[in-house]
Amino acid sequence: MSETTGRVLQLLGLLQSRRVWSGDELAARLRVTTRSVRRDIDRLRELGYPVHASTGHGGGYQLGAGAALPPLLLDPDEAVAVAVCLRVAAGGSVAGVGESALRALSKLDQVMPSRLRSQVAAVHDTTVTLAGATDTPVEPEVLMTLARASRDHEHVTVGYTDVRGNVTSRRLEPYQLVTTGRRWYLMCFDRDRDDWRSLRLDRMSDVRAVGTTFIPREAPDAASYVRRAISSSPYPYVARVRYRAPADVVARVFPAASVDVEPDGPDACIVTVGADDPQRMVPWLAMPGCEFEVLEPDEVVDAVRVVAERIARAGAGGD
Structure with a gap:
């Protein structure tokens, strides 16, 4: 491989790794003059790579999307x-x-x-994919629009259907996409509600990037925020339960997307989880196989007592 060909391939790799490069930055990385960079850019264009150039503040060289996809450089x-x-x-x-x-x-x-x-x-x-694990697949266009907008800090508008079936128009600042394997979520800042939100992508419609950008805010950790949101906010009953076992032990029992687990000292933890029916929640709470105490709400405390008495009667009847 000639020195020029190797440099052109290195230039292509740089353009693929970042959105915009100035001519001076590329020249410094390639250890050539800006004139050589311009010649190498022309060579890439001749090979079918759409390299765009812009001037002014924030300008530079950018690898664009073309009608045909040129080969990618992958290590x-x-x-x-x-x-x-x-x-x-x-x-x-x-x-x-x-x-x-x-x-x-x-x-x-x-x-x-x-x-x-x-x-x-x-x-x-050595890998098996379980069929039917996904509730509602997300359209690729929605996923890509939100991914690009999150990367580029671009405002988006969406139509959103909440858990009660209400449809609203949302003006959002997208920050991070989060997937549980079954569903996709967007952690975003809702401009009209002036607060952070976790929104399901399969409930979105008419997703559009509007072309204007925003200055990123100090954002919460996306994974933790979405986990808390989907483990409690959709449910009428949200329980806080203290387990007499380390957080990492209890966390291995529950699906990561279903509960929020916080350490409470070295040998205990607090789990937050939601459900539609307190009594149906009780057997699930017993899954870690250790002592636990329901801290709140009263409905779940009462449900534990009712279910425990029912199980005790079933055991006595079996004797």
Whole structure:
């Protein structure tokens, strides 16, 4: 490979790694003059890569989207990661992606070195995807619009249907996408409600990026925020339960997306969880197999007593 060809490939890798580069930044990274950078940009354009140039504050070179997708530069770790993700996407939670993911995976497999192909095959052969795990697949356009808007700090508008069936228009500042494997959520700042929200993507409609940007706020941790929201906010009964066991032990019992677990000293923890029916919650609360105490609300405290008495009578009748 010639020095020029190697430099053009390195330039392509830089353009793929960040949204905008100035000519001076690229020249410094490639250790050439800005004139050489301009020549290499022209070579990429001749190869079909749509490289856009802009001037002024915040301007520079940017790799755009073209009518045809040129080949991507992937190092070995990236190639394996992409192949594994395509395997998961083939049976995943994004509508209509399964067949496309399989086609992309077959193309990637054809050009992969045998060493990398064996690594991917090892993951595939030892992985099983459970069918029917996804409640409502998300449209790819919705997912990509929100992903780009979150990355670029761009305002979005959406129509949203809440748990009661009410439809509202939301003006949002998107921050982070979170998936539980079954559902996708967006952690965002709702401009009209002046507060943070966790919104399900499958309940959104008419999702649009409006073109204006926002200055990012100090945001809560997305994973923790969404976990708390989906474990309690949709339910009429939200229980706080103290377990006499370490937080990491109890957390392994419950699905991560279903409860919020906080340490309460080295040998105890507080679990927050929601449910529609207090009595149906009780057997689930007993799953960790250790002593526990319901701190609140009274309805769940009473439900534990009722269910315990019912179980005791069933045990006495069995004697």
